[in-house]
Amino acid sequence: MSELDKSSFFDAFNARFLSPKAVAETFVPPPAFADLTRKGHTLIVGPRGSGKTSMLKMLQLGALRSWKGPDAEEARMVIDYTGVFISTDINWQEQLAVMGSLGFNQKEIEAIEDTCITLHVLKALTRSFKHRLDLNEGSYQTAYLEDIKIVHVVSEIADLWRLTLEIKSFEGLERAISNRLTSIGYFISIESLKEDAGRASRIEAENFIMPPFFDLVSRPLEIFDNAVGLPDSHWAFCFDELELAPVRLKRQLIKRLRSMDHKIFFKLSISLFAENSDADFITNLAPSEGDDFRLISLWYAEKRRTMIFTERLVRSVLTKRGLNDAPEGIFGRSFIAEGNERSQGSNSKLKSDFLFDLEKVDPSFKKFFAKYKDKGGQPIMSAPFRKAYQIALFRWFFKGSAAMGQKMSSRSSFKVYTGWDSIVAICEGNPRWIIGIVTSMLDQHVYSKKSYPIDEALQWEVIENARHRFRSKLKTYKVTELAKDKGAFKLLDVIGKYFKSELYGAKFLAEPVNSFRVDEESWHLYREALKAALNLGAIVYIPDVSDAAFMGSVKEKRFRLCYLMATEYKIPLRFGCDRNLTYIIKDKDSRDQIIINFDYNENEDIKGM
């Protein structure tokens, strides 16, 4: 059973703890991967779950050697360097922050912090050395060293790192590093019980302090490369989830992005506005002429950019389960997509009956519709009307049908959010969401023992479940004392309700507002919430210029709700006009009132619009 088979719903395909081989099992390269593989410094930014970890892990030897996908061979030809993967996690920052509160002074904290970071990096490097020499994993980037030479190389490196080895092998070297880390942990634990006086000399007596890792990797790399006869080799140090790393490390690494080394380059991933970040330190960081790093941004405002990648990833999941159908055959066509197709072309049968029903109960829509009818009273599917078509469809689904006495229960209204096209949109090109949602649907469908496509009700249940989990995550995102009334969850609720009121208000709007622009005032008041929302992927950047990479300054930028959250507010899976966020927030009271009147309830006496 593979590691992925054992993963539970709660794993939601988190690549963080998967082995490189397990990541490679289902890896489908997103559009950004080709950019990442190119030699040189790279900085990847994107929300959590957007695939940063998977991509960085794929640069490791273990992953590249076991990758069997159609793009694998091409990638192996391009990647002629060795990737060294260093992960961080939520514990790192907490662990190292501990020392401050245990009475260690700043100098002591920095010294131990540097030491721990260095040891983690050296451990990752040692593993990479081992992988290079592993003849069982295939021939890609394999090097050979006689046993006696291994002993010499390891001894020389251990001397440089001031480590005592029990066994002179790379395993022994890795064990020595682990032992050193363990002993530091015990030291801090015991030290926390002692008086502060004399601490400096106790630290010195332990003799474990090491300089920043930058000073300790170049020479070992030369030793290894010379020993295996490849003196011109390159190495990529891949630091993942830097938002969880200590601030000093972040600063040091970002600084390195602007410098050149003949042997080493850095590939860094970061969620821009980390929960524990004390400064938006890369807000103003942008590649400029003379800088030698590439920026990759993983926000996708438009569905089309993610469609191909999503399809490929889903197909790989389906293939693993022995399903060779296209995704549309498994999940069905989306109601909206079918409607859109039928709305195009004068000869096709139009899904337009609802338009006539809607105009009977919605005078404002009737007025709008009148402008787009031909002499026979049939709709003219011009571009402006096609834009409004989906708006009209949602309005009828969630409001008009009830007014008609056609009871559209909440269970039926999910039709607008199920089917392949909708799933693509909702998943936002986020590999974690794609695999989490699709896998859940497939797993539950198996229990139902029905034929494909998967039942729409089941699809909707999975989407609602995913949305609930996502909202829970928003609720537990930490806010500062200043922001206590302005958490991400509440802010997004206000925005979502506003968009909902635009769509379902008294007056039909062909182009309702469903995106927002962060103005100065709202940025000042809701900074924390916006950062959280962006970091988690709850809001998606819409560039004013096509393909513009998001660079961290949120002010004056345009955003939409992620489509997973859009399902909460019954708004379409597309973006339209924008409005300043301050206006949206200030107007919330009147919008709330309209929404209260609107909500469909089977027990409510609907009196029409």
Next chain:
Amino acid sequence: MKILRECNPVDDYDLAIGSCGYESRGSYIFRDYLKIDLKCSFIVIRFPKSNLFSDELNESFYERMNSRFKPYDSETLEQDLIDEYVGTVRDGSKVIVDISTMTRRHIGVVLDSLERFIYLKKFNIRVDFYYSVATYNPPPKEFGSVKFKGPVTSRFGGWRVDTNIPNSAVFGVGFEPDVCLGLIEDIEPKEIAVFIPKGSDQKYDVSLRKANMWIFSDLPEEKIFTYKINDPVFLYESLMSYLLGTMDNFRPIIIPFGPKIFALVSMFCNVSLRPKVGVWRVSSGDWSAPQDRIASGEVTKIGVIFGP
């Protein structure tokens, strides 16, 4: 640290530690339950004064006991407590701690202070921890924005050697709706276990299930454990057993919601397995209207021997 199988009150405690706020169970253990004449010193963690519920009653009681009050939000609370121990706590002393109305942070600070004190002095002391179960109150509908999430105190953060070893999350579940779910998304554990409290009032069980239904529906049965609130020794053994069984492959973080006895026992496990296990707390600040928590009469207790 050694857990005592039996914990019966003695009449010669050297020190009592409690907390004083508006909850009426705040002085219940010392005032009504123990039925012994406590002649020892009292140290009391004092919440902000208010006119609510039993605040004045609790304060009056502790004043009669000549308590030394320490502000609840003191940054130096640990050292303040240690300073009070000097002259009061000796080798072989017996201490009684009422955790009923303490915050999880306070419980952690009290443990830190005792641990540090006995390490420095090389004493052995017995500490009996008491917890008064409150009568049922309907839980709040919403959990406020999270103000703090992280180790209970710094010493409870644990220490990770290998960042490739995945986290496991062990939850003591409580009423907070969906908070566990949100934290799972946050910590991203590869392994999850939940411990569900069983008391004598079934209304708690119903509310717990409702608040946590999203987790229970997806977690396999073998990851769901129940514990009796009135058997903390068994809880300690169960939790230790689980941790020891998974610690080689995972790096456990315990997040104790629900009855504070679970939080206390979690911290015992951390002390026993330090530095391999983390114990966290999540604080949402004060969003809901204050509620009195009245002692139900059900009390649970656990005694430990601390030594250097």
